[in-house]
Amino acid sequence: MNIVITGASKGIGRAVAAAFAAEGHRLFLCARTEAHLNETASDLTRRYASAEVLVMKADLSDKASVLDFAEWCLQHGVPDIIVNNAGLFKPGSVHNEPDGLLEEQLSVNLFSAYHLTRALLPSMMKRKSGHIFNLCSIASVAAYANGGAYSISKFAMYGFSKNLREEMKPFGIKVTSVLPGAVMTDSWGDFDNTDQRIMEAEDIAKMIVAAASLSPAACVEEILIRPQLGDL
Numbered sequence: 001m002n003i004v005i006t007g008a009s010k011g012i013g014r015a016v017a018a019a020f021a022a023e024g025h026r027l028f029l030c031a032r033t034e035a036h037l038n039e040t041a042s043d044l045t046r047r048y049a050s051a052e053v054l055v056m057k058a059d060l061s062d063k064a065s066v067l068d069f070a071e072w073c074l075q076h077g078v079p080d081i082i083v084n085n086a087g088l089f090k091p092g093s094v095h096n097e098p099d100g101l102l103e104e105q106l107s108v109n110l111f112s113a114y115h116l117t118r119a120l121l122p123s124m125m126k127r128k129s130g131h132i133f134n135l136c137s138i139a140s141v142a143a144y145a146n147g148g149a150y151s152i153s154k155f156a157m158y159g160f161s162k163n164l165r166e167e168m169k170p171f172g173i174k175v176t177s178v179l180p181g182a183v184m185t186d187s188w189g190d191f192d193n194t195d196q197r198i199m200e201a202e203d204i205a206k207m208i209v210a211a212a213s214l215s216p217a218a219c220v221e222e223i224l225i226r227p228q229l230g231d232l
Contacts, residue, residue: 001080003025003083005027005029006116008031017040019205027051028054029056054076061088070116074123078127081130083208086109092148101149102153125173128173134157134158134161136158138182140179176219181226183201183204211223
């Protein structure tokens with residue numbers, strides 16, 4: 001299968017790429033930092049010889065870059081799975097966060113998925129099959145202190161995903177909202193997770209791969225997954 005994954009050089013995106021590579025699929029990966037992206041591609045190719053890993057540097061906060069990536073993907077074939085994973089977390093509160101933070105968060109956390117999906121959908125709709133995974137967040141369904149613009153952008157991403165699910169039903173295209181709680185990624189910096197207080201990126205990847213493996217008759221609409229001890 002042709003699998004498109006954004007923000008694929010680190011964290012959840014890289015874990016999802018590894019999980020699909022292990023099954024021998026053809027991956028189309030993008031990220032902002034070319035060095036990290038190339039390192040990811042080399043690692044996956046070394047570990048999973050049956051997978052084909054193609055990469056393109058893309059700044060998902062820029063619409064033109066998103067569309068360039070979409071065109072590049074389509075030149076290689078129609079996507080079977082899209083994982084809209086690119087995201088940016090910056091804490092803040094509505095009343096005192098820096099001016100422009102909302103626009104920055106929306107550009108990466110919502111608009112990147114919106115524009116990429118719109119560009120790739122026509123070919124998938126014509127074929128009448130496919131699966132789109134949108135990385136939302138626990139912050140998409142529950143407000144929390146210091147969430148600010150990030151939480152607003154994730155609520156919007158969840159709304160986009162739910163609306164897309166309804167639109168795509170007649171075209172045989174599944175849409176899954178993924179709503180993880182705390183996951184051990186770069187957003188947590190040097191957090192000590194030796195006691196496994198928060199989840200690993202591989203946990204999310206396994207759930208996505210499992211949802212993608214169901215028959216055409218079944219669609220997992222939401223994957224809501226939290227640390228065993230609850231949210232932090």
